[in-house]
Amino acid sequence: MSGTLVLCGAPIGDVRDASPRLGEILATADVIAAEDTRRVLRLAHALGVTISGRIVSCYDAVEGARAALLTDYLREGATVALVTDAGMPAVSDPGFRVVAAAAAAGMAVTVVPGPSAVTAALAVSGLPTDRWTFEGFLPRKGADRRARLRELGGETRTMVFLESPHRLPAGLTDLIAAFGAGRAAVLCRELTKTFEEIVRGDLAALLAWATDGRVIRGEFTLVIAGGAGRRPVTVDFAPAQAAADPAPAANLDSGSAADPDYAADPDYAADLHSGSAAEGGSAADPAVASGSAPGSGSAAGTDPAAESGAFEVGSVDTVDARVLAADVVRRTAAGMPRKEARRAVAADYGVSRNDVYAAELAAREPRPAPTDRPR
Numbered sequence: 001m002s003g004t005l006v007l008c009g010a011p012i013g014d015v016r017d018a019s020p021r022l023g024e025i026l027a028t029a030d031v032i033a034a035e036d037t038r039r040v041l042r043l044a045h046a047l048g049v050t051i052s053g054r055i056v057s058c059y060d061a062v063e064g065a066r067a068a069l070l071t072d073y074l075r076e077g078a079t080v081a082l083v084t085d086a087g088m089p090a091v092s093d094p095g096f097r098v099v100a101a102a103a104a105a106g107m108a109v110t111v112v113p114g115p116s117a118v119t120a121a122l123a124v125s126g127l128p129t130d131r132w133t134f135e136g137f138l139p140r141k142g143a144d145r146r147a148r149l150r151e152l153g154g155e156t157r158t159m160v161f162l163e164s165p166h167r168l169p170a171g172l173t174d175l176i177a178a179f180g181a182g183r184a185a186v187l188c189r190e191l192t193k194t195f196e197e198i199v200r201g202d203l204a205a206l207l208a209w210a211t212d213g214r215v216i217r218g219e220f221t222l223v224i225a226g227g228a229g230r231r232p233v234t235v236d237f238a239p240a241q242a243a244a245d246p247a248p249a250a251n252l253d254s255g256s257a258a259d260p261d262y263a264a265d266p267d268y269a270a271d272l273h274s275g276s277a278a279e280g281g282s283a284a285d286p287a288v289a290s291g292s293a294p295g296s297g298s299a300a301g302t303d304p305a306a307e308s309g310a311f312e313v314g315s316v317d318t319v320d321a322r323v324l325a326a327d328v329v330r331r332t333a334a335g336m337p338r339k340e341a342r343r344a345v346a347a348d349y350g351v352s353r354n355d356v357y358a359a360e361l362a363a364r365e366p367r368p369a370p371t372d373r374p375r
Helices: 020-028 037-047 060-075 096-104 117-125 142-151 165-179 203-210 238-242 260-264 266-274 304-308 321-333 338-349 353-362
Strands: 004-008 031-034 054-057 079-083 108-112 132-137 158-163 184-189 197-202 220-224 234-236 318-320
Touching: 004 020, 004 060, 004 096, 020 037, 020 079, 020 108, 031 037, 031 060, 037 054, 054 060, 060 079, 060 096, 096 108, 117 158, 117 184, 117 220, 142 165, 142 338, 158 165, 165 203, 165 220, 184 203, 197 203, 234 321, 234 353, 238 321, 238 353, 318 321, 321 338, 321 353, 338 353
Parallel strands: 004 079, 004 108, 031 054, 031 079, 132 158, 234 318
Antiparallel strands: 158 220, 184 197, 184 220
């Protein structure tokens, strides 16, 4: 007889939010897998129950190994309760590896629903909740964080993030660069706890709050309104191709690597390896037959809205390849690595990285005709 894995939602601050069923499971489970064994003992004490089963640590660094152990317990018929420090297991907490292993082994998996900082913050935010996306913690490194935010530049759904106190100002600064200072947002601190605080406004107001000299403590959940959205963009290569060498230009519309310079570029090869070639964004793709792009034929980078990606929907249906190439040049001249500059331009204009690379090739000066070597 196989056992059952029970995912237990723990209070996110106020222990009174725990359900009676949580106490029952903690008291009767054969095995309790806890993110922090000391905290689960304190939780049981607060609920007035005594844990009789075996307690096993299951924090992020050991979860992979614990998944196999806990699956073995399930095969023996044990009831295994999985509890994290706060909220629901597997939601920005350990758990998904354990659940995946149990499900793959054919074990029963059930849940004791409980509080979640994600849904609590979303509910109190006052922002649209009909469609939303949970993005968890942004990457620690600035370049990785900015790259992730560029991927979300066209996101129209409400977004929910988690953030730590020491990275909050830097994270808000990058969010402003990606979405614009005026994007509506709500910052929730220490939800359900004694010093609960909810800050409403736009991203600029939240950054001002976080940098006004206060000591930032606690756990933060950030809810940000989605953008207005934008349609796919088609890249106009014709003006650039008209002045270019016909031989390489013939391959640009399809993003072909037939041009030896195109194929030999290490950044392009890296983009192919990371999947950019499968983005479906070549100029000939019908999926990008119409759309909008930052600006309206002006040089890229002159419009602050274009800088943040917050341009007016439908402002233009095509973007000149020369504009894309010029924006890459501008960003690299400012010190941005070329590969990151291509990613940024692609995100800002709603085109693929293949299109940006092809635009650079199309905008090159014509090559001189080959001449016979002197004998």
